[in-house]
Amino acid sequence: MRQLRKILYPFSLLYGGILRLRNYLYNQQILESRVYDFPVICVGNLSMGGTGKSPMIEYLVRLLATHYRLGTLSRGYKRKTKGFVEVSTAHTALEVGDEPLQFKRKFESLLVAVCEDRRKGIEQMRKRQKTPEVILLDDAFQHRRVQPNLSILLSAYNDLYTQDCVLPAGNLREPKVGARRAQLIVVTKCPVDLSKAERQNIIRAIQPNPDQLVFFSSITYADQVTNGKQHIPLQVLQDTFTLVTGIAKPKPLVEFLKAKGFSVNHKQYQDHHNFSRQEIETLEAEPFIITTEKDFVRLRDYISPEKLFYLPIKMEFIADAASFDQRIKKHVQAYACDRSSTS
Known part of the structure; x- marks a missing residue:
C-alpha cells in the first residue's frame, strides 16, 4: 500500500494544486459563491465518506425542529433522477438516494430535498408556501457555489484528515487547508471513554484557528x-x-x-x-x-x-454537548434577529 501511495503521490500533488486554485478563485470572489440572509448550515468532511454526516444531520434536526421550520438538502448520491426533487415517503432510494429518504421517513414533517446544484435547490425550497427558516446542507463542504454561514466539518477519530493526503494517493477530497473554512470541527466515532488528555492531543494535531471550536462525539448503538x-x-x-x-x-x-x-x-x-x-x-x-x-x-x-x-445508532457528544448546542442555537437566533430588525 505504501508503495502504491508513493506511485500515486505526484497525481495527488497535481489534483491538490487544481483544487487549491479552485478554492483560491472562490476565496477571492472571482468565482461567485452565493450568500444567504437566513441560516444555512453545512455538514461535510474532507475525506471520502464514513465520518457520520447522517447522524449529525439528525442531531441538528432534533435540536432545532421544535422551534424552526427546517429543510435538508442533499445531492441524492447514486439516485437515478436528475434535478430538484422534493422527497416524500413514497419515493424509493433509487429515486432520491438512501440518506435523504432515511431523513424523510424518520422525520415526516421535515422538508427534505435533493438537487445536484445546491444553489438551485435552495431557491426551489424557498419558493414553498411554508418557507424553511433553516436549511441544513448534507455533504456540501466542497460545493463552493453556496457559501453557508455556518460550516461543521467532521473527521473520524480513526481516520483524521490531519494524517491523510489528497486523492488518489490518499482519501481527501481537497487539501487539509480547506478545514479553515469550518467554524466547528467535530471528531466523530470516538471511544466513549476518550480521555481529556487525548482530546487535547488531537486538538494540537488539528491546530484550529483561534475562532474555530473542536468537539468530540461517539456513536452509540441501540x-x-x-x-x-x-x-x-x-x-x-x-x-x-x-x-x-x-x-x-x-x-x-x-x-x-x-x-x-x-x-x-x-x-x-x-x-x-x-x-x-x-x-x-x-x-x-x-x-x-x-x-x-x-x-x-x-x-x-x-x-x-x-x-x-x-x-439504530445515535450520535452523542463526549463532554461539551451543551456548548455545541448553544453555538448552533445562537447562530440561528442571530440570523432571526438580523432579519426581524431589517424587515
Whole structure:
C-alpha cells in the first residue's frame, strides 16, 4: 500500500494544486459563491465518506425542529433522477438516494430535498408556501457555489484528515487547508471513554484557528434491532443472522456485535450500493438479516419485512454537548434577529 501511495503521490500533488486554485478563485470572489440572509448550515468532511454526516444531520434536526421550520438538502448520491426533487415517503432510494429518504421517513414533517446544484435547490425550497427558516446542507463542504454561514466539518477519530493526503494517493477530497473554512470541527466515532488528555492531543494535531471550536462525539448503538414495527432486544438474538452493510466503514458495527458475543456472518458491499436482482434473491434466502438504517432504506422494498431489521445508532457528544448546542442555537437566533430588525 505504501508503495502504491508513493506511485500515486505526484497525481495527488497535481489534483491538490487544481483544487487549491479552485478554492483560491472562490476565496477571492472571482468565482461567485452565493450568500444567504437566513441560516444555512453545512455538514461535510474532507475525506471520502464514513465520518457520520447522517447522524449529525439528525442531531441538528432534533435540536432545532421544535422551534424552526427546517429543510435538508442533499445531492441524492447514486439516485437515478436528475434535478430538484422534493422527497416524500413514497419515493424509493433509487429515486432520491438512501440518506435523504432515511431523513424523510424518520422525520415526516421535515422538508427534505435533493438537487445536484445546491444553489438551485435552495431557491426551489424557498419558493414553498411554508418557507424553511433553516436549511441544513448534507455533504456540501466542497460545493463552493453556496457559501453557508455556518460550516461543521467532521473527521473520524480513526481516520483524521490531519494524517491523510489528497486523492488518489490518499482519501481527501481537497487539501487539509480547506478545514479553515469550518467554524466547528467535530471528531466523530470516538471511544466513549476518550480521555481529556487525548482530546487535547488531537486538538494540537488539528491546530484550529483561534475562532474555530473542536468537539468530540461517539456513536452509540441501540440495545435492540427494529424494522419499524417490531423491536427485538439484542440479548435474545441468536447467531443465525447475517449482517449486511453497504456503508463506507462498517468495522465499528462489526466490532460492536462481536463485543456482544455474536459470531458475525458479514456480507459487505460498497457505500451506497444499489443491490442487483441477483443479490436481492441471495439475501432473500437468508433466514434473518441485520443491517444499517441506511441499507434498510434501500432493502426494505425487496426483502420480506419479517426477516429484515436494522440496528439504530445515535450520535452523542463526549463532554461539551451543551456548548455545541448553544453555538448552533445562537447562530440561528442571530440570523432571526438580523432579519426581524431589517424587515
